[in-house]
Amino acid sequence: MTFGEVVALYPTDLQIPAGKTTVLIGPSGCGKSTILRLIIGLLQPTNGHVHVAGGGDNLVALRRQMGYVIQDGGLFPHLNARENVLLMPRQLKQDEAAMNRRLTELCNLTHFSMEALERYPVELSGGQRQRVSLMRALALDPDILLLDEPLGALDPMVRASLQRELKEIFANLGKTVVMVTHDMAEAAFLADMIVLLRAGEVVQSGSLDELRDQPAEPYVNEFIDAQRSLVQL
Amino acid sequence: MMLKRFLLIMLFAWQMMPAQDIAIGSKRFTESYVLGEIAARLLSEAGFETTHRQGLGGTVIVWEALKSGSIRMYPDYTGTVQEVILKSDGPVSPAEMRKQLAEFGVGMSEELGFNNTYAIAVRRETAEKFELRRISDLKKQPDLIAGITHETLDRDDGWRAMCRHYGLTMTNVRGLDHAISYAAIADGSIDLMDAYSTDAKLVEYDLVVLDDDLRFFPEYKAVFLYRLDLDPAALAAIRSMEGQIDEKRMIALNAEAERSNDFGRAASLYFTKAGEAPPPETETTFWEKLLGWTLQHLLLVGVSMFFAILIGIPLGIRASRPGKLSQMILGVTGIIQTIPSLALLALLVPVPFMGISATTAIVALFLYSLLPIVRNTAAGLQNIPRPVRESAAAIGLEPFAQLFKVFLPMATRTILAGVKTSAIINVGTATLAALIGAGGLGEPIISGLSLNDSQTILQGAIPAALLAIAVQLLFEGLDRFLIPKGLRLEAENLKSRV
Numbered sequence: 171m172t173f174g175e176v177v178a179l180y181p182t183d184l185q186i187p188a189g190k191t192t193v194l195i196g197p198s199g200c201g202k203s204t205i206l207r208l209i210i211g212l213l214q215p216t217n218g219h220v221h222v223a224g225g226g227d228n229l230v231a232l233r234r235q236m237g238y239v240i241q242d243g244g245l246f247p248h249l250n251a252r253e254n255v256l257l258m259p260r261q262l263k264q265d266e267a268a269m270n271r272r273l274t275e276l277c278n279l280t281h282f283s284m285e286a287l288e289r290y291p292v293e294l295s296g297g298q299r300q301r302v303s304l305m306r307a308l309a310l311d312p313d314i315l316l317l318d319e320p321l322g323a324l325d326p327m328v329r330a331s332l333q334r335e336l337k338e339i340f341a342n343l344g345k346t347v348v349m350v351t352h353d354m355a356e357a358a359f360l361a362d363m364i365v366l367l368r369a370g371e372v373v374q375s376g377s378l379d380e381l382r383d384q385p386a387e388p389y390v391n392e393f394i395d396a397q398r399s400l401v402q403l
Numbered sequence: 404m405m406l407k408r409f410l411l412i413m414l415f416a417w418q419m420m421p422a423q424d425i426a427i428g429s430k431r432f433t434e435s436y437v438l439g440e441i442a443a444r445l446l447s448e449a450g451f452e453t454t455h456r457q458g459l460g461g462t463v464i465v466w467e468a469l470k471s472g473s474i475r476m477y478p479d480y481t482g483t484v485q486e487v488i489l490k491s492d493g494p495v496s497p498a499e500m501r502k503q504l505a506e507f508g509v510g511m512s513e514e515l516g517f518n519n520t521y522a523i524a525v526r527r528e529t530a531e532k533f534e535l536r537r538i539s540d541l542k543k544q545p546d547l548i549a550g551i552t553h554e555t556l557d558r559d560d561g562w563r564a565m566c567r568h569y570g571l572t573m574t575n576v577r578g579l580d581h582a583i584s585y586a587a588i589a590d591g592s593i594d595l596m597d598a599y600s601t602d603a604k605l606v607e608y609d610l611v612v613l614d615d616d617l618r619f620f621p622e623y624k625a626v627f628l629y630r631l632d633l634d635p636a637a638l639a640a641i642r643s644m645e646g647q648i649d650e651k652r653m654i655a656l657n658a659e660a661e662r663s664n665d666f667g668r669a670a671s672l673y674f675t676k677a678g679e680a681p682p683p684e685t686e687t688t689f690w691e692k693l694l695g696w697t698l699q700h701l702l703l704v705g706v707s708m709f710f711a712i713l714i715g716i717p718l719g720i721r722a723s724r725p726g727k728l729s730q731m732i733l734g735v736t737g738i739i740q741t742i743p744s745l746a747l748l749a750l751l752v753p754v755p756f757m758g759i760s761a762t763t764a765i766v767a768l769f770l771y772s773l774l775p776i777v778r779n780t781a782a783g784l785q786n787i788p789r790p791v792r793e794s795a796a797a798i799g800l801e802p803f804a805q806l807f808k809v810f811l812p813m814a815t816r817t818i819l820a821g822v823k824t825s826a827i828i829n830v831g832t833a834t835l836a837a838l839i840g841a842g843g844l845g846e847p848i849i850s851g852l853s854l855n856d857s858q859t860i861l862q863g864a865i866p867a868a869l870l871a872i873a874v875q876l877l878f879e880g881l882d883r884f885l886i887p888k889g890l891r892l893e894a895e896n897l898k899s900r901v
Contacts, residue, residue, distance in 0.1 A: 210797050234799035244794030248812045248887035257808060258798050290889035292896050306798065 184365065184372055188313075191340050191347040193357040196367035196393075202350045204370075206316045209348065210238050222314070234258070236314040237307025241322040243299040245291040245306070251298075252287040255305045262310075276305040279339055297328040304339075315340075317349040321356070333359055354394060366390060424452035425637060428465045428477035428840070431458045431849060432581060433660050434519065434601060434653065438478035440670030442627065442641055449640035456840035457666070458849045460749065461554060462487045464839060467753045470507055473760055474840075475630050476641060480519060480623035484511065486559060494621065505631065510638075512627040513645040517653045519601040520623040521555065522612045523565075529594055530611040537616040541571050541595075548575040550584045550593035562597065568619045580852060599623075601650055603658035625653075648673075664859055666850075689862070692847075697866060700843035703761060703833045707768035708826055715773050715825075716818065719780020720806065733781065736774040744771065744832050748839050764836035764843075771832055772825040779821025783814025815886050816894075823878040830871045834863065844870070 184205070186192050194202040207213040208220050211229045222232060245254050255276065259269045277284050280301040291299060300320055307315060320336075321329045337360055340347050351357055357364050358378050365375040374386040385391045425446055429439030436457050443453045456474055459465045466488055468474045479488075485495045489503050501511050523538055525547075530536070533544050541547070555561040556578050566573060579587060584596040585604045598605055598612070600623075605612060625648070627641050648656075660669035718736070722729040742750075747767050757763040787810055795809040811818075837845030844863040851859030883891075 212793055212797060230799055230801055233797060238794070238797040240790055240794065242790055244790040246791060246795070246809055246813070247893050248815075248889040250889065258800070261800060261804055261808070290892050292889065292893045310799070
């Protein structure tokens with residue numbers, strides 16, 4: 171994958187396990203968001219291809235098998251929370267009663283108050299916006315959930331509680347989750363598998379223990395230690 | 404639902420327009436209006452339905468209208484036929500004129516009885532002070548300020564040719580509207596002007612007409628030009644005017660038109676026999692006329708805006724994407740906007756199926772209204788933040804659904820602002836439609852200009868201004884209904900933070 175003359179992501183045979191939570195981590199510009207954007211088809215690879223198990227060539231159909239959450243939520247400002255979540259189900263002319271059941275389920279899952287469903291994005295707090303964004307991503311009950319720094323813009327208190335909620339949600343749903351973060355503690359807390367990237371290349375992938383105990387190169391330890399010392403401060 | 408109601412209103416408005424029957428044209432000066440009115444009355448007495456398309460922009464516009472059949476007849480002058488229509492250098496005999504006109508399918512009546520030639524007029528005291536009696540006398544006074552009508556300045560047989568013929572070296576020449584020239588010469592801002600020899604104002608302002616001693620001006624005998632396929636009974640009715648109006652009578656008719664501000668009333672003087680009581684002052688009240696003008700104006704604005712929105716928004720959507728085509732769309736609509744509106748109207752008249760009609764005016768107004776709509780639609784779509792744009796794609800909406808469910812609703816405010824700008828410009832520009840006989844509130848403005856009567860001008864200008872304000876208020880109300888609530892809350896939030 172290249173942007174102009176800059177290689178954003180070198181060829182990689184990265185495999186993402188189904189039904190598990192994979193966290194992509196690395197410093198800014200390492201290509202972790204690019205991987206998500208390639209998966210959901212917002213970018214087309216210059217070379218090679220992205221294979222999604224069970225997905226065909228139809229980009230729109232493929233996207234409906236995935237949920238995508240970004241840092242600021244990417245909510246549609248002209249629609250209220252309910253309309254944001256139900257936009258796709260309505261577009262697919264799903265049964266009204268089924269949609270409402272799904273909405274109640276999602277509100278329970280994400281701890282979002284049903285009363286707040288009538289509010290517009292501008293009337294919601296940052297945390298609430300991310301909950302709505304997550305509900306919107308899950309509305310069609312996709313197999314895959316892609317999250318690009320979903321908690322990046324939240325204050326530490328909200329962030330900590332949402333981290334716990336996300337862990338619970340991921341465990342309940344059993345979906346294939348790919349999440350991007352630059353926060354090692356968040357990765358350690360949520361991930362089944364961590365993929366550490368640097369300058370468009372995968373440095374190492376595996377569980378936190380594997381990364382710590384068998385680092386592929388000294389950089390892996392440096393990255394983990396740098397983050398850990400920050401956390402201890 | 405709203406669209407249906409709108410179309411019904413449009414349909415109703417179309418039916419309000421006068422029936423299309425024998426259309427009579429006239430040019431934009433008092434005498435032409437009056438002769439047109441007389442013809443209309445003669446035809447209706449002969450049992451024909453008529454429409455008087457009065458005050459058309461100039462010889463070219465009226466002539467094109469006659470050729471294309473938008474009008475069936477109009478009054479003109481032999482000199483104009485020779486110089487402007489047949490573009491002949493020397494004198495042409497009436498028989499030769501008829502032969503050449505026949506090639507266009509046009510016939511010419513016998514003379515109506517008066518010669519309304521061009522004349523050069525000065526104030527009486529100027530004439531006495533500089534001893535001016537003949538045009539040749541001007542050679543000694545090259546510093547006098549001349550106020551000359553635009554058409555005469557530009558015509559081959561006009562001002563410049565006259566100066567060459569007489570060897571005049573006048574340096575202070577201004578282009579003026581004919582009616583304004585009288586006010587200008589009366590208050591002394593100009594010293595001499597071109598006039599028509601049957602102008603009632605020559606008598607009213609006590610001006611001296613200089614003798615055309617070197618026989619420069621051709622004869623301008625009044626005649627009617629008509630299409631050869633005109634109904635013979637209608638032609639006979641018009642030809643009853645032949646030889647009936649001499650200079651004195653025409654000046655009286657013109658004077659009556661300027662006194663009463665009512666061309667129809669002046670025309671009825673033609674039908675009044677000596678000793679008979681003059682007809683009642685006015686037939687239609689001012690309010691009825693105002694209603695007619697306003698409805699016609701709204702029709703022009705409504706139809707042209709309807710199509711401008713229908714075409715402008717899709718063009719704007721296309722222009723919001725990068726590429727050469729987008730630059731072309733914005734470029735072309737921008738260039739149209741820079742063409743002076745009068746020039747655009749004049750350019751459209753000779754186009755097939757256009758002529759002098761409401762259609763032509765609507766096409767011109769439509770073209771003018773495009774740019775703000777196209778530009779704002781494109782800008783509104785381009786300003787949608789990338790995360791929102793990408794989310795619309797990522798959640799699996801088809802491109803069309805992305806546009807209609809997300810992008811267009813988010814651009815509503817900007818698009819509406821563009822439509823509002825267009826509508827306000829449109830209301831103002833539509834006053835020019837009267838120049839090509841399309842009616843509207845421009846009609847009193849233009850006849851007021853040719854009568855030099857500011858009260859008549861205001862009868863059109865004030866309602867037009869009020870209409871523009873009403874349009875502005877209408878759109879402010881529409882904002883509430885059409886801009887999605889979430890976006891309005893967002894805007895209020897931003898305002899309260901600032």
